[in-house]
Amino acid sequence: MANSTMVTEFLLMGFSEVLELRVLHALLFLLMYLATLLGNLLIISATTLDQNLHTPMYFFLRNLSILDVCYVSVTVPKACVNSLIDNRTISRAGCAAQIFLVIYCVYVELLFLTIMAHDRYVAICQPLNYPLIMNRQFCVWTTLVSMLSGLIYAGVHTGNTFRLSFCQSNMVHQFFCDVPSLLSLSCSDTFSNELLILIFAMGIGGGCFIFIAMSYLRIFSTVLKFPTRERGKAFSTCVPHILVFSVFLGSGNCVYLRPSGASETVLDMILSVFYTIVPPFLNPIIYSLRNKQVKGALKKVVLRKTSSGKL
Template structure:
């Protein structure tokens, strides 16, 4: 409690992506469209899966949860960033900053766990297809989703506690457009080396361990495809390649940002934009453009709405 009583900073000031007002207007336009497409694309996937009975399978249940997490994940940072483009002084209160980093880590960690579960789902479906209905039943799927949210909550609470226990008495300028643990703890009025190591051991270990588990799963799947028919190999490769593209796009920035203790690079802002904005938009594009079942279901749903 002593550390909390020393907190004097009432707000933080973002430097944002640029100080050039022309670029700010350009970024505002581009990112507004990107965010709108992210919301529309992910909502469309969720609605299609909910209203198409044949898509009520574990794979599409997880995909609908991924779309929900992507909506939440992008909504944590993007609206505040868009607001900043229109303001000369970009500020956020201390409490809102802590809330932002809490939800950022909650949804990011939940997505990491969900992508790992989705890889396991594909492993069971392709490598042990006869046991798949018994292993990946809907009861287990719901339990796994509940577990990933609990895991994300615990991770986020740890990150938030490590951040909020430090004293903040100035400066209060964050060289970014959103609050994240690495950028906030740099402003603490005390030595943060140990805290930085704890943060890296938490976020970095989760990201790296899950990524290695994913790579192992897909490697085993690729090896097992030699026993499949040509049609089976084609379908499995199409599904797994889409999954792995999403994994690479999401885990790459996470590992880049959260496995470096107390270091900043000029590329961090670009990587953060990709991680918080571009990836949630690419996910629905990847899963719709490469998935015939989803495209057919969307077409049928649209026709059903037109004729009704």
């Protein structure tokens, strides 16, 4: 137990020890990070400045974009810096903060995607009742509940992780601090931690998956009654939503539900990319930038800035 108190910092794993590959990894991450920031900031600007986009759907899109900017900023900048300067050290407090923020963003993003699926279901299947169901009060309260409950959820998992003793190693087999990697480093009994993760994953993740699946099944059954042209448009919008959500939830479950005694592999790091970096990168493209209303709003924003710059 004396040795357990000596772990005051952790070492994050890199994708490669070769300098050239580290630089390539940093550049790829940086490009995805900048593209994610640009796409989400454009959506935030368009949905905020254009009065025509002040509807429930775009309200949730704006919230999702704000969340994605925070989500991708928790892990990617430090991973880029670590690859370039080959300094992979992170303090115990920094590791705890990273775990808290990642879990918080994952939880809230999952709830936002579920609410957005419900929004699409009401808009397509119950269009006459849409203003009554998706009213301003519902939108604000669901957002507040998602964000506040996320604080409790992330706090429980973070506190439950850092009550453990770490005495085996300080090498985190991941490019950021996450719960499964730390559980494998602990010399304490982690059964209760793994059980808690399983219960929450099955309860919250499984519940959201079932709710979203049921929403889209009802949407598809309604869309099949539409004319052929409108049917194709609806399918082209809904299918990418389902694919991104499936990648997000599937990769996250593969990492978090893996037994703590299993061997750490590069595959775990790749899977982590698919739930920490890919969704924030793809969400602006799939949910908004293909939308004609959003494109029109972005053009207005750009033209407004251009004209003000000339003045």
